[in-house]
Amino acid sequence: MSSDLTSLPPPQKNTGEKPYRELTLISVILxxxxxxxxxxxxxxxxxxxxxxxxxxxxxxxxxxxxxxxxVDGSSIIENNINQTIASGVNNASAGVxxxxxxxxxxxxxxxxxSAMLSxxxxxxxxxxxxxxxxxxxxxxxxxxxxxxxxxxxxLRSPGAGARQAKLLAxxxxxxxxxxxxxxxxxxxxxxxxxxxxxxxxxxxxxxxSFASVGAGMLAGGGGLPFVAGGxxxxxxxxxxxxxxxxxxxxxxLSLPANDPKVLELQGAALYKAMLRxxxxxxxxxxxxxxxxxxxxxxxxxxxxxxxAAQTGVGGGSDELTAKSLGTAAISAxxxxxxxxxxxxxxxxxxxxxxxxxxxxxxxxxxxxxxAQATGVTDISPLSGMSLIGVTLMYFLSGGDSVVAVILGVAxxxxxxxxxxxxxxxxxxxxxxxxxxSQQLAQLCLSWVGVPVxxxxxxxxxxxxxxxxxxxxxxxxxxxxxxxxxxxxxxxASGDAPLDKYISGAIxxxxxxAFPISGLGVLIGLAMYLPFSxxxxxxxxxxxxxxxxxxxxxxxxxxxxxxxxxxxIIGEALTSITAVLIRLSV
Amino acid sequence: xxxxQIQNLSSLIVAIGVGLCATFGAQLTPKxxxxxxxxxxxxxQLKEGQTSESRPTPEVEEPSARVMTWWSxxxxxxxxxxxxxFLGSMMARRAKHALIHLTGDxxxxxxxxxxxHTLGVVIRTLDEIFKRTQSEEWSQLLAEIKIEIEEIxxxxxxxxxxNRERIxxxxxxxxxxxxxxxxxxxxxxLNRAWAACVDKHSNEAVTSLxxxxxxxxxxxxxxxxxxx
Numbered sequence: 172m173s174s175d176l177t178s179l180p181p182p183q184k185n186t187g188e189k190p191y192r193e194l195t196l197i198s199v200i201l202x203x204x205x206x207x208x209x210x211x212x213x214x215x216x217x218x219x220x221x222x223x224x225x226x227x228x229x230x231x232x233x234x235x236x237x238x239x240x241x242v243d244g245s246s247i248i249e250n251n252i253n254q255t256i257a258s259g260v261n262n263a264s265a266g267v268x269x270x271x272x273x274x275x276x277x278x279x280x281x282x283x284x285s286a287m288l289s290x291x292x293x294x295x296x297x298x299x300x301x302x303x304x305x306x307x308x309x310x311x312x313x314x315x316x317x318x319x320x321x322x323x324x325x326l327r328s329p330g331a332g333a334r335q336a337k338l339l340a341x342x343x344x345x346x347x348x349x350x351x352x353x354x355x356x357x358x359x360x361x362x363x364x365x366x367x368x369x370x371x372x373x374x375x376x377x378x379x380s381f382a383s384v385g386a387g388m389l390a391g392g393g394g395l396p397f398v399a400g401g402x403x404x405x406x407x408x409x410x411x412x413x414x415x416x417x418x419x420x421x422x423x424l425s426l427p428a429n430d431p432k433v434l435e436l437q438g439a440a441l442y443k444a445m446l447r448x449x450x451x452x453x454x455x456x457x458x459x460x461x462x463x464x465x466x467x468x469x470x471x472x473x474x475x476x477x478x479a480a481q482t483g484v485g486g487g488s489d490e491l492t493a494k495s496l497g498t499a500a501i502s503a504x505x506x507x508x509x510x511x512x513x514x515x516x517x518x519x520x521x522x523x524x525x526x527x528x529x530x531x532x533x534x535x536x537x538x539x540x541x542a543q544a545t546g547v548t549d550i551s552p553l554s555g556m557s558l559i560g561v562t563l564m565y566f567l568s569g570g571d572s573v574v575a576v577i578l579g580v581a582x583x584x585x586x587x588x589x590x591x592x593x594x595x596x597x598x599x600x601x602x603x604x605x606x607x608s609q610q611l612a613q614l615c616l617s618w619v620g621v622p623v624x625x626x627x628x629x630x631x632x633x634x635x636x637x638x639x640x641x642x643x644x645x646x647x648x649x650x651x652x653x654x655x656x657x658x659x660x661x662x663a664s665g666d667a668p669l670d671k672y673i674s675g676a677i678x679x680x681x682x683x684a685f686p687i688s689g690l691g692v693l694i695g696l697a698m699y700l701p702f703s704x705x706x707x708x709x710x711x712x713x714x715x716x717x718x719x720x721x722x723x724x725x726x727x728x729x730x731x732x733x734x735x736x737x738x739i740i741g742e743a744l745t746s747i748t749a750v751l752i753r754l755s756v
Numbered sequence: 757x758x759x760x761q762i763q764n765l766s767s768l769i770v771a772i773g774v775g776l777c778a779t780f781g782a783q784l785t786p787k788x789x790x791x792x793x794x795x796x797x798x799x800x801q802l803k804e805g806q807t808s809e810s811r812p813t814p815e816v817e818e819p820s821a822r823v824m825t826w827w828s829x830x831x832x833x834x835x836x837x838x839x840x841x842f843l844g845s846m847m848a849r850r851a852k853h854a855l856i857h858l859t860g861d862x863x864x865x866x867x868x869x870x871x872x873h874t875l876g877v878v879i880r881t882l883d884e885i886f887k888r889t890q891s892e893e894w895s896q897l898l899a900e901i902k903i904e905i906e907e908i909x910x911x912x913x914x915x916x917x918x919n920r921e922r923i924x925x926x927x928x929x930x931x932x933x934x935x936x937x938x939x940x941x942x943x944x945x946l947n948r949a950w951a952a953c954v955d956k957h958s959n960e961a962v963t964s965l966x967x968x969x970x971x972x973x974x975x976x977x978x979x980x981x982x983x984x
Contacts, residue, residue, distance in 0.1 A: 191960035247951040310940035330954030419793035445782035603948025669819035670826035674781030684845035
């Protein structure tokens with residue numbers, strides 16, 4: 172048995188050394204500035220193109236440059252705090268821009284303050300509900316969080332050694348090269364099945380995305396259930412449903428039977444009306460099963476959090492305390508409740524309270540789904556989960572679109588924060604950051620992104636048609652907001668695929684009995700996504716499995732991880748650059 | 757039949773069950789199919805620049821009526837699929853339990869690692885590092901210590917973490933959490949010491965290594981108690 176460390180005299184300490192830099196003023200200021208800038212830019216991008224972008228890698232690289240160049244004694248962990256704050260502040264952009272424009276487009280009257288309050292409440296709630304799951308997801312389940320690993324690889328690069336730096340650079344160059352080609356030529360999918368004459372209801376399509384390959388490589392064998400879900404959805408259910416004649420017939424579509432457009436339209440019906448809502452239901456059921464399965468670990472985590480203030484051992488002092496989290500959760504719930512009251516002119520206080528409670532509960536479940544899905548695949552079903560949230564609010568409010576969207580903003584922002592916080596905590600774990608500092612930084616500062624996102628939205632909206640409103644003179648079509656508006660109109664006419672949600676939820680729940688953690692969420696996610704995404708990810712998984720068998724696990728850590736991280740970083744940065752160039756031209 | 761074969765068979769049964777459930781779960785009710793078709797036709801005509809024909813908009817079912825109609829049509833195959841999922845899952849649980857004891861990770865991929873022995877090795881290595889700091893200038897050792905930390909991570913901690921499924925099965929969830937919590941904390945503190953070495957911050961490297969040592973000691977005590 173080893174000697175007791177405490178019996179040894181302490182190693183000689185360097186008395187002239189300054190304290191190690193972690194949560195510093197410069198990291199906070201830099202994080203807020205980078206986050207706010209990315210937030211404003213990404214609101215614009217999302218209004219124009221319909222998707223947003225993650226900013227962790229950008230923040231880490233800028234932080235690396237600024238901190239190393241201008242701050243004496245800056246540290247890897249200080250940059251992690253900068254990146255945590257920046258991505259948290261940026262996160263509100265997606266949540267706000269996917270939901271709130273629907274109200275502008277519908278011409279609804281609402282108070283911007285209620286939207287702002289709701290989004291701030293969502294920001295706080297998303298962070299506090301996911302923190303108790305850090306131990307379960309990162310320390311016990313060891314979810315991969317590929318973007319978190321990529322960011323950690325970037326942060327560790329100064330000490331990772333020349334070989335790993337070269338591998339990171341190689342991945343970066345390959346992903347950048349192919350993504351530039353894809354952007355220039357507009358070639359985004361490789362339709363292998365089409366070129367072999369295989370019908371589209373049995374798709375063999377690879378997306379030109381080396382980030383997906385990288386995510387699959389980082390997940391390795393752990394990503395196989397997700398791949399299996401895709402295979403099941405697209406190579407079994409799709410042909411079966413087609414052959415059984417359950418899709419719109421050519422006659423009903425008013426097209427000749429041999430018209431290639433028939434298969435295209437049938438494919439759209441299969442995806443939008445069948446697999447996607449079924450996938451959303453399965454995600455929900457899978458998350459509920461996951462909650463039940465992780466109850467013992469969750470209890471352990473809460474016990475550890477509650478002992479934080481008293482003992483300072485067992486990881487307790489490394490986390491925000493249960494009391495702090497509880498206070499933040501209650502305050503945020505209060506904000507959500509006030510937002511519901513402000514948004515509605517007809518609902519009673521009790522009805523508003525009920526809506527706020529259901530919104531809060533939905534946020535917890537959806538946050539778990541998104542964090543679990545991101546943890547394994549790096550893909551977030553954010554829009555699907557937000558859509559269900561808005562649908563729930565719509566029914567609870569008796570068909571009040573304003574209340575539904577305003578509270579939907581909280582749900583969308585909150586679940587985005589769940590995934591972002593967990594990914595940042597993963598990166599933090601890998602470089603040894605204090606979870607408490609990260610949690611405190613994100614909790615105290617992420618709300619800054621809300622006024623930035625809502626402010627930019629108002630700036631870009633002009634009711635006379637100059638912005639993304641009717642007329643769309645500036646070309647800002649707000650596709651996600653427009654889609655949500657369409658869905659709200661559908662709900663008003665009673666069109667909600669409840670049968671698919673329920674059948675999917677039963678499948679997801681039943682998969683909780685299988686001894687693979689999060690199986691329902693992964694199968695649901697695979698149904699929810701187009702198959703090109705899943706198949707490209709599968710390529711990465713298969714490569715990783717092959718390499719692991721031939722080279723061993725430790726070789727994977729020192730070679731595949733930096734290379735795959737380079738692939739993810741390369742594509743993320745090239746995407747952002749390409750979008751900015753396209754918009755400026 | 758071996759445990760691995762039973763595991764494969766159970767996965768196949770579950771896949772068939774999910775396939776059945778999902779296929780019949782995806783089935784649209786006649787009215788929904790009409791509504792989806794009408795929507796597709798109008799979208800298609802709009803895309804092609806054709807003027808939309810004035811068709812009557814199909815009636816959409818209420819969500820609850822839609823559920824009832826779907827259930828009346830799909831209950832039998834959907835229920836059969838559910839049964840297969842449960843049957844396969846139970847078989848898979850038994851097979852995985854047996855496989856974990858054979859291979860360590862339940863997937864046949866990792867060699868078994870002794871928890872207490874590995875923790876002892878990690879603690880002894882940290883001890884060696886600290887002993888050296890008594891005689892040598894600590895700040896001069898940072899580059900070497902960084903390499904030693906990497907060695908601990910790859911040679912000892914990673915195999916231990918790969919074995920967590922077996923350890924969980926042996927200890928039960930509560931004991932697993934009690935032991936693996938400190939291990940994960942020690943791992944994080946080692947990562948922090950590594951970062952401090954790269955940043956050439958000797959005081960933080962000392963503090964973090966000490967914290968890692970305490971965490972691993974705590975995990976070892978738990979492991980020894982469990983064994984005894």
